Amino acid sequence: MNIVTKNAPHLRRPNATVVRMMRDVSIALTPLIVFAIYQHGVDALLILLAAVLSMVATEYVYYQIKDFMERKREAKSETEEKIRELNWQKKEKKKALKEKTQKAREDYEAFMKDYEQRMASLRETLKEENRAAKKSDNKSFRLANRSFTIYNFTIITSGLIYGLTLPDTIPLSKVIVGGVVGALLAKLVFGGMGQNIFNPAAFARVFVVLSFGAALSYEAFVDADAGATAMSVLNEQMFNAGVVDNYDYWMLFSGIGLPGSLGETSALLILVGGIYLAARRSFDIVVPITYIGTVFLLSLTVMFTQDLGFWFPAVHVLGGGLLFGAVFMATDPITSPVTRPGRIYFAFGLGVLTFLIRLFGNLPEGVVFAILIMNMFVPALDYAKWAKSRFTVRSVLVFSIVVVLAIVITNVGVYYVA
Amino acid sequence: MITNSRRVKDYKQLDRELPTLRHVDPDYIYINLQNARAKEYTLDVEVGDHVKLGEILGRRKGKFFEQPIYSTVSGVIEGRTNKYHSSGDEVECLIVRNDFKDTYHESITDRPDSVIEQFTQEDFVEIIKEKGLVGLGGSGFPSYIKLNTDKDIHTVVINAVECEPYLSSDYRLIKDQPEDIFRGLTYLMRAVDATRGVIAVKKTKKELVEVLEREISRFSDWNIQIATLDDFYPQGWENMTFENAVGIKVPVGTLPMEYGILGFNVSTTASVYEAVKHNLPIIKRHLTVNGDAVNFPQDIRARVGTSVRELIELSDGYTDEEKVEVIVGGPMMGESIESDDIVVTQTTTSILVLKSVDYVEEPCVRCASCVYACPVDIQPVQIMNAVKREDKESARALEADKCIECGLCAYVCTSKIHVTDYVREAMKMLR
Ligand code: SF4
Numbered sequence: 001m002n003i004v005t006k007n008a009p010h011l012r013r014p015n016a017t018v019v020r021m022m023r024d025v026s027i028a029l030t031p032l033i034v035f036a037i038y039q040h041g042v043d044a045l046l047i048l049l050a051a052v053l054s055m056v057a058t059e060y061v062y063y064q065i066k067d068f069m070e071r072k073r074e075a076k077s078e079t080e081e082k083i084r085e086l087n088w089q090k091k092e093k094k095k096a097l098k099e100k101t102q103k104a105r106e107d108y109e110a111f112m113k114d115y116e117q118r119m120a121s122l123r124e125t126l127k128e129e130n131r132a133a134k135k136s137d138n139k140s141f142r143l144a145n146r147s148f149t150i151y152n153f154t155i156i157t158s159g160l161i162y163g164l165t166l167p168d169t170i171p172l173s174k175v176i177v178g179g180v181v182g183a184l185l186a187k188l189v190f191g192g193m194g195q196n197i198f199n200p201a202a203f204a205r206v207f208v209v210l211s212f213g214a215a216l217s218y219e220a221f222v223d224a225d226a227g228a229t230a231m232s233v234l235n236e237q238m239f240n241a242g243v244v245d246n247y248d249y250w251m252l253f254s255g256i257g258l259p260g261s262l263g264e265t266s267a268l269l270i271l272v273g274g275i276y277l278a279a280r281r282s283f284d285i286v287v288p289i290t291y292i293g294t295v296f297l298l299s300l301t302v303m304f305t306q307d308l309g310f311w312f313p314a315v316h317v318l319g320g321g322l323l324f325g326a327v328f329m330a331t332d333p334i335t336s337p338v339t340r341p342g343r344i345y346f347a348f349g350l351g352v353l354t355f356l357i358r359l360f361g362n363l364p365e366g367v368v369f370a371i372l373i374m375n376m377f378v379p380a381l382d383y384a385k386w387a388k389s390r391f392t393v394r395s396v397l398v399f400s401i402v403v404v405l406a407i408v409i410t411n412v413g414v415y416y417v418a
Numbered sequence: 419m420i421t422n423s424r425r426v427k428d429y430k431q432l433d434r435e436l437p438t439l440r441h442v443d444p445d446y447i448y449i450n451l452q453n454a455r456a457k458e459y460t461l462d463v464e465v466g467d468h469v470k471l472g473e474i475l476g477r478r479k480g481k482f483f484e485q486p487i488y489s490t491v492s493g494v495i496e497g498r499t500n501k502y503h504s505s506g507d508e509v510e511c512l513i514v515r516n517d518f519k520d521t522y523h524e525s526i527t528d529r530p531d532s533v534i535e536q537f538t539q540e541d542f543v544e545i546i547k548e549k550g551l552v553g554l555g556g557s558g559f560p561s562y563i564k565l566n567t568d569k570d571i572h573t574v575v576i577n578a579v580e581c582e583p584y585l586s587s588d589y590r591l592i593k594d595q596p597e598d599i600f601r602g603l604t605y606l607m608r609a610v611d612a613t614r615g616v617i618a619v620k621k622t623k624k625e626l627v628e629v630l631e632r633e634i635s636r637f638s639d640w641n642i643q644i645a646t647l648d649d650f651y652p653q654g655w656e657n658m659t660f661e662n663a664v665g666i667k668v669p670v671g672t673l674p675m676e677y678g679i680l681g682f683n684v685s686t687t688a689s690v691y692e693a694v695k696h697n698l699p700i701i702k703r704h705l706t707v708n709g710d711a712v713n714f715p716q717d718i719r720a721r722v723g724t725s726v727r728e729l730i731e732l733s734d735g736y737t738d739e740e741k742v743e744v745i746v747g748g749p750m751m752g753e754s755i756e757s758d759d760i761v762v763t764q765t766t767t768s769i770l771v772l773k774s775v776d777y778v779e780e781p782c783v784r785c786a787s788c789v790y791a792c793p794v795d796i797q798p799v800q801i802m803n804a805v806k807r808e809d810k811e812s813a814r815a816l817e818a819d820k821c822i823e824c825g826l827c828a829y830v831c832t833s834k835i836h837v838t839d840y841v842r843e844a845m846k847m848l849r
Pocket residue numbers: 791792793794795796798820821822823824825826827828838841
């Protein structure tokens with residue numbers, strides 16, 4: 001038995017692990033996956049598999065290459081350099097011999113006297129080193145593998161979320177390209193887990209929309225005959241109640257028979273997942289509440305000023321990817337601020353952006369764009385000089401003013417557009 | 419896990435069913451001549467001298483105070499040795515061989531209540547100073563300095579929260595000697611002329627609330643209340659206790675006296691009673707021997723100066739772990755010591771023997787558990803990032819120096835990062 005010393009605290013919370021947190025998200029997604037497969041059949045399964053596998057494979061390949069290059073760099077040892085140097089000296093001395101001076105001959109002889117011996121000993125060290133390197137190679141290989149986040153479910157979760165935001169008609173090749181780009185550009189180039197600024201799933205999704213825009217324009221996004229998503233209908237004829245007559249509230253809520261992306265349609269199952277995550281405290285519930293609350297509030301005020309029915313806020317909250325994005329994407333801890341007030345501002349910003357993009361942008365899906373945009377503001381929200389763990393009187397005042405401003409600007413904007 | 423992150427698993431069940439073990443008569447007693455706050459000392463006795471219980475052996479000298487060193491046993495001085503102290507330093511100790519007679523020194527006499535009733539603040543301060551009482555919760559801060567305040571004190575708060583996991587020595591003390599605590603509290607209230615006394619305990623410790631409530635009826639002339647507090651960590655941190663027990667928020671960096679409150683630990687309060695009533699210094703104390711690498715965890719009432727090895731043996735020794743940590747104090751803030759050759763001092767609340775686990779760190783996932791947990795509302799994760807960048811400006815803006823080293827941020831960390839160490843580094847950087 002050995003007595004060791006460590007710095008306090010000497011205990012750690014037993015159930016606080018990254019794998020628990022990320023696994024919980026995957027578990028919360030499971031009902032949605034089942035529902036997606038039930039609704040869309042094998043297509044959904046294939047899309048999800050492609051989304052997850054493309055991300056996992058990208059990460060795997062990336063770390064293998066990185067590991068390989070690292071080992072290469074380490075392999076160029078000092079001893080090798082010395083051997084090269086010694087050989088070079090020998091060559092130089094030999095060259096000098098050709099001039100047939102006394103000095104050169106003496107020099108050469110002096111050099112050659114222990115040349116063999118030195119060379120032999122260097123070779124011996126090199127062999128030793130290589131042997132040792134082989135051993136540590138195994139270790140460094142394991143180290144590289146540890147950064148591979150399949151072990152803590154992070155990459156699987158990203159892949160699943162990405163897959164669930166896709167429509168069921170998307171070709172698999174596009175899913176894969178999006179997955180590779182999302183994992184690589186949004187996560188790996190930033191330095192892997194914990195370092196990324198953008199949510200990889202949102203990034204991949206936006207990439208797919210932007211680069212295959214033609215193929216995925218919203219007419220084609222879902223089959224025109226099967227009906228567009230509730231959101232895209234709404235976007236085209238924004239304030240015309242007739243268009244949503246096709247969908248009753250139960251349909252909007254349960255998602256059964258509703259067209260749209262694989263995982264975004266069933267508000268009910270998303271709420272189930274959200275409640276599970278909240279009960280396990282694997283995310284901070286204020287984020288989805290603020291996000292959804294903001295969109296609801298804004299659409300409610302628009303409802304009053306434009307004299308629309310209650311279908312308007314209901315469709316905004318239940319339709320489209322809002323609930324899914326709020327519960328599963330906006331809560332990604334890595335790409336959100338680290339203080340409670342910061343997270344509330346973040347979620348509020350998401351709500352406003354989502355609503356504005358939906359109304360004034362040409363895209364019915366504001367959620368993923370809003371997430372990427374707000375991701376860029378995270379460092380500002382976390383800036384050491386003003387980020388505080390608690391609300392202060394001043395921050396509440398400023399925040400209230402911003403809320404009022406957002407409401408006013410939205411309504412004025414709507415007034416001019418409508 | 420991310421939110422509500424101040425709940426800490428308390429590991430206390432083990433001790434509750436067992437009675438306190440009284441281990442007060444070891445063959446040898448080791449009296450520490452130095453401690454964390456006082457390195458200098460003078461000695462009045464020599465090897466071979468016969469000393470009595472409660473006799474002054476010499477004086478420790480700290481930077482701003484002096485305290486007498488008392489013998490906690492009657493016997494013969496055999497020599498000196500070095501032992502570890504609860505602060506982790508090695509200190510010089512006097513070896514006293516116990517003669518098992520417990521002959522009290524002449525100065526140890528009871529004071530009649532009528533005399534105590536006439537005492538002024540100076541009298542109390544004098545006694546407490548002379549008996550060398552210090553904060554027994556682990557701080558070791560001389561109590562008389564606190565008591566000698568010239569501020570207007572309205573409330574004396576007795577801290578019996580004991581929020582650290584594993585510890586149950588205060589719990590045992592309250593169950594074993596509730597009356598001493600109440601008497602000690604009345605003395606303290608009299609000393610500073612306070613109108614209110616509050617004993618703060620955890621809501622979840624129903625047995626304690628019961629015991630205290632039974633006792634309170636006997637002190638009905640005094641305005642004493644029992645405050646039951648929520649069970650979270652660090653509820654026992656003085657400022658947190660004040661806020662939740664009497665509703666007064668004391669900002670970090672200011673003294674509670676300025677807000678009219680004075681706080682004492684329960685064991686300190688009991689020792690105040692002993693000192694004032696019986697004129698005794700601290701002879702014995704309750705301590706917990708606990709942890710997952712000791713065979714038979716239990717609460718022990720031991721004489722100050724007992725060797726910790728002996729106590730661990732009494733608890734059936736170590737389990738066969740490869741690596742253990744021996745910790746004096748709680749698992750959250752206690753010091754882990756490089757050897758088990760430790761001596762029980764006045765401030766030893768517990769001996770923990772824990773399996774040493776090497777946690778594998780993962781990259782920070784910015785989950786903010788540490789931010790939500792921090793009792794002084796700073797942002798440990800951001801401080802860690804500032805330390806990694808060696809960014810002194812940010813560390814200052816993030817108020818790293820407010821940290822009370824409660825250890826919660828490392829405890830809750832999802833990625834098992836030792837965040838507290840980074841914050842400590844930031845504090846060093848700012849100094
Ligand atoms: S150790 Fe310091 S920084 Fe960490 S939670 Fe405690 S007070 Fe906050």
